[in-house]
Amino acid sequence: TPNPEDAINAYNTALTFQKQAGTYYGLGIAYLDLNMKEEAINSWMEVLNLDKNYNFELSTVAEIVETEVDNEQ
Numbered sequence: 001t002p003n004p005e006d007a008i009n010a011y012n013t014a015l016t017f018q019k020q021a022g023t024y025y026g027l028g029i030a031y032l033d034l035n036m037k038e039e040a041i042n043s044w045m046e047v048l049n050l051d052k053n054y055n056f057e058l059s060t061v062a063e064i065v066e067t068e069v070d071n072e073q
Contacts, residue, residue: 004033007029008030012027015027021046022047024044025043027043028041031043
């Protein structure tokens with residue numbers, strides 16, 4: 001798992017190429033990992049600006065499953 005600073009840099013780089021709700025969602029998680037709550041909320045607001053029906057709960061479940069699969073390998 002990358003450290004939050006590396007994740008933030010990677011997400012911001014990705015956003016320079018294409019703005020996607022999932023990327024903003026991940027960016028918000030990385031900000032939250034650093035206790036940067038205002039930045040996290042701003043990122044998640046961008047998620048909703050791009051996709052009003054974005055399923056935050058499903059995204060969290062997908063991350064948990066991905067983490068479990070990575071841990072098994």
